[in-house]
Amino acid sequence: MSESLLMIPGPTNISERVREVMSRPQQGHGSPEFTEKFGEMLKLARLAFKNNDGSQFAFTGSGTLAMEASVVSTVQPGDKVLVLDTGYFGQRMASINEAHGAKVVQLQYPIGTHANPDDLKRKLREANFRAVFITHVDTSSAVLNPIKELVAECKNAGAFPVIDSVCGLAGEELDFDRLGADIVFTASQKAIAAPPGAVLIAVSNELLGYFQKRAKPIEGWYLNLLRWKPIMDDPKTYLATPAVQIMLALREALLELKEEGLEERWKRHRVLAEKIREGLQRTDVRFVAEEGYRANTLTGFIVKDGMAPQVQKELRDAHKIEVARGLGDYGGKMIRIGHMGILSAEQADRTVKAVGETLAKFGAAPPAPAPNNGPRNPGL
Numbered sequence: 001m002s003e004s005l006l007m008i009p010g011p012t013n014i015s016e017r018v019r020e021v022m023s024r025p026q027q028g029h030g031s032p033e034f035t036e037k038f039g040e041m042l043k044l045a046r047l048a049f050k051n052n053d054g055s056q057f058a059f060t061g062s063g064t065l066a067m068e069a070s071v072v073s074t075v076q077p078g079d080k081v082l083v084l085d086t087g088y089f090g091q092r093m094a095s096i097n098e099a100h101g102a103k104v105v106q107l108q109y110p111i112g113t114h115a116n117p118d119d120l121k122r123k124l125r126e127a128n129f130r131a132v133f134i135t136h137v138d139t140s141s142a143v144l145n146p147i148k149e150l151v152a153e154c155k156n157a158g159a160f161p162v163i164d165s166v167c168g169l170a171g172e173e174l175d176f177d178r179l180g181a182d183i184v185f186t187a188s189q190k191a192i193a194a195p196p197g198a199v200l201i202a203v204s205n206e207l208l209g210y211f212q213k214r215a216k217p218i219e220g221w222y223l224n225l226l227r228w229k230p231i232m233d234d235p236k237t238y239l240a241t242p243a244v245q246i247m248l249a250l251r252e253a254l255l256e257l258k259e260e261g262l263e264e265r266w267k268r269h270r271v272l273a274e275k276i277r278e279g280l281q282r283t284d285v286r287f288v289a290e291e292g293y294r295a296n297t298l299t300g301f302i303v304k305d306g307m308a309p310q311v312q313k314e315l316r317d318a319h320k321i322e323v324a325r326g327l328g329d330y331g332g333k334m335i336r337i338g339h340m341g342i343l344s345a346e347q348a349d350r351t352v353k354a355v356g357e358t359l360a361k362f363g364a365a366p367p368a369p370a371p372n373n374g375p376r377n378p379g380l
């Protein structure tokens with residue numbers, strides 16, 4: 001029987017090299033050995049974001065911590081913010097903003113559709129928004145949003161674009177400096193192919209300057225990016241204990257990314273995603289994301305309502321392949337396959353074949369039409 005294969009949209013497979021780093025004896029968080037490597041890791045993060053002169057931050061925690069840190073640091077209570085809601089994680093972003101006293105306006109899109117830059121342009125004319133929250137790849141729908149055009153509209157209107165690239169960075173094209181981005185964050189467990197437990201945040205000098213001159217100082221303590229700036233500049237300084245092994249693993253995974261080359265990794269993701277989509281199309285699956293906006297990091301497709309648990313179980317039991325189901329309302333009728341990080345063409349083929357066999361065995365492929373006008377993913 002072949003090996004178990006993890007094909008969920010994070011955490012993703014990690015290399016032996018990364019695993020080995022985590023099994024070494026404990027290092028002190030203030031030791032020169034560790035703090036030097038932490039500093040190197042932040043330099044490598046700069047390459048992953050393609051950000052030359054902004055500031056890089058790394059925290060122990062999951063992607064949601066980066067979402068909240070970006071809100072707490074960028075948004076003042078009472079500020080008007082715009083959230084582009086293309087699914088579950090856009091909705092989480094709105095909820096976090098509300099929890100911190102922002103006045104949230106949402107541009108809502110039916111599941112599977114992308115955020116439209118023209119809609120954004122119109123909306124930005126209606127009010128002064130402090131920030132616009134954009135999900136690069138919404139992992140609930142597998143939609144890839146057009147960040148270049150969306151960021152350009154934000155910049156024209158003088159609003160800070162906040163980009164959640166938890167399911168994008170390293171797998172989808174993103175060039176912080178070229179975009180003119182202000183804040184982009186990601187998490188370790190997706191296309192970077194490190195274990196879960198760390199987040200990376202890149203912040204432009206302009207936004208950092210704004211953090212300093214806000215009328216109301218940043219309210220959070222642990223989530224206050226400004227408080228962490230001196231520590232990121234000099235990791236020898238103690239503020240709170242990082243997850244040492246996770247940070248070392250993240251450094252190793254970023255080294256692997258550097259060795260592969262960022263552009264090469266983007267390309268590898270594109271090629272494998274096309275291969276998977278083509279293979280699945282031959283089995284007549286119906287993709288959730290609309291054509292032209294399908295992510296290269298994961299694919300979501302519809303199965304007959306209520307059959308997703310059965311399909312997931314069969315893939316696990318009979319094929320040793322772990323896939324994810326939809327989130328919220330889509331738990332019973334959507335399967336999501338993660339194809340980011342470290343993945344071979346053979347593993348992609350094996351997954352496509354197993355999905356085809358499973359859908360045929362249960363007659364689980366749904367009849368037309370497309371689900372794009374269906375109910376919204378209720379999210380939280």
Ligand SMILES: Cc1ncc(COP(=O)(O)O)c(C=O)c1O
Pocket residue numbers: 010062063064065067089135137138139164165166167187
């Ligand atoms: C796009 C996106 N944003 C945010 C998150 C939240 O990350 P975490 O589950 O690590 O808190 C996820 C998790 O999958 C995600 O895909």
